Amino acid sequence: MPDLPVVVIGAGPQGLTAAAHLVERQQRVIVLERGDSAGAAVAEWGHVRLFSGWPELVDAASRRLLEAAGWQAPARGYPTGAEWVERYLLPLADALGDRVRTGVNVTGISRAGRDKVVDGGRRGAPFTVHTLAADGTEGRIAARAVIDASGTWSQPNPAGADGLPALGERAARDFVSYRIPADVSEFAGRHVVVVGAGHSATHAILRLAELARTSPETRVTWLLRRGSATSALGGGASDGLPERAALGVRARRAIERGEVEVVTGFRVSEIRRAADGLGLVSEDGRVVDGFAHVFALTGFRPDASILSGLRVALDPALEAVAGIAEEIDPNIHSCGTVAATGARQLAQPEPGFFIVGAKSYGRAPTFLALTGYEQVRSVVALLVGDHEAAARNDLALPETGVCGGAGDFGAASAACCSPLLSIGAAPSGR
Incomplete structure (x- = not known):
């Protein structure tokens, strides 16, 4: 299927980065974004300032593509989400041109002519990506590979501590x-x-x-x-x-x-x-x-509904990609203790399909943009047959100074590298 494109779902930071790497590798790519513009989800929290500085927010291949068109990377500072969109994501989408299609909702992914049960000829069949445009038009796109970078923004967790809406939460x-x-x-x-x-x-x-x-x-x-x-x-x-x-x-x-x-x-x-x-x-x-x-504000969870036609391996607890779940478990790891995860760990039972970005982490809250950039660099390298680059780890993550996650609710959560910050618990009330 060399003439078919790679379809990337989501025109956020990781989706656009995947497209930039594919273009640099001279591969056909189509990016499908359900929002009205690239970076639509980031724009919704545009009033929030990021704690990562510009050097951690600009991918290398994306920088090369942009600089070829005369773009200059912001040298320093901590942008808001809106500034990240305006000064980086939208220019990157413009550089990718008509490869980025907005207002297109992906409703499902499968193998052409084969449902999830069928083994025969599965590996050789192209992917079929079902879409729904804003005007109600349905469509299908044949792809040789699919990268799901759709994120988790659409699925916030409820207030209820058991992971389900609390009693009365819907009514309120x-x-x-x-x-x-x-x-x-x-x-x-x-x-x-x-x-x-x-x-x-x-x-x-x-x-x-x-x-x-x-x-x-x-x-x-x-x-x-x-x-x-x-x-x-x-x-x-x-x-x-x-x-x-x-x-x-x-x-x-x-x-x-x-x-x-x-x-x-x-x-x-x-x-x-x-x-x-x-x-x-x-x-x-x-x-x-x-x-x-x-x-x-209790975190997010992935929407796996569009994956029902594929054979995927997700961790039963985190709903993260199974191959990286142990590495990113928030009961154990902070952002800084999580090693970079590449194509080998992100591989799915469905060859040619990858989940990257925040969605690959499922419910784990330890994701950083730097991690996603490294993921897509490795995945794209694998898709073009550059196994040395796919196996290489080009990333070092900053420590948080805090370990431990969802495990022991009653514990004081020890810090990895610093003394405990002591804040007294208030009585019932807040």
Whole structure:
């Protein structure tokens, strides 16, 4: 099938990078993006500043393609998502030209003329990628290989601690948000709750803490499932990415100033509606009530529905690519302890099909853009038969300074490289 293109699903950072590497290798490629423009998902969190600097956000092959058209890479600084899109992703999509097709939703992938059960002639059959355009037109694209870089942005996790929506969460959907807020001014003087311990939750906490400084009647409560705030506050000076470390430092100061109340060991089981607002009930019976809004920032999960026609191997716990699951398990690893994962680890039972980027990590929260760039470099090398380049590891990741993940909710989450950051647990309330 040498005349067929490689189809890349998603025109985000990893999808566009895959296309740039394929173009550099003189391969036909089609990128399918369901958004109205490249980088559509990143644009939705465009108000958030990244903790990776420009050098970590620009892929080498993409840089070469762009510089050939006169583009100059930003030398320093930490862009917002909007700046990343405007100054890098959109120019990269423009450089790729009509290879990038927007407004096209992929509805399924299979082998031409063979469903998932059929063995005979499977390996030699091209992939068939089913699409649905914005105007309702259905289509199919034949491909020699498929790279799924569609990400996880469309599938936020619920507030419920058991991974399912808490009781009453669906009914309270008008009062629950699953994205980092851009503007929090409407919550001035009100009680707002943030659920989650990752960087998204920390970003939201900092925005709300700033509101509490200017509007002292504002009350901000941070609910953490763990028995300690340590891992939520990061690795401090031991973090290899200074801006990531700064998030935790600023959050700690907001807590110490009394702008944010922390409640630890709170695992949401129910959201209740009451006359004075909403109430959250923990699995152990504690209640946080009287609040106006909850930001459930508990991570994301992959959508595997378009893969139902393929033979894929996903880890049963993480829903990550099985070949990398042990390497990225958040119960064990931080971003910095995860080794680069290449084509060999990303290989699927369906030859020629790869899941890359955040989707390859499933529910694991340790993904960095640098990792995705290395993934697609290796995958593209394998697709063109450059086995030496595919096996090579060109990446070194910065440590976070914090280890341990979802395992022991009651533990204090030891830091890998630094002393524990001590934040006292508040009584029931937040």
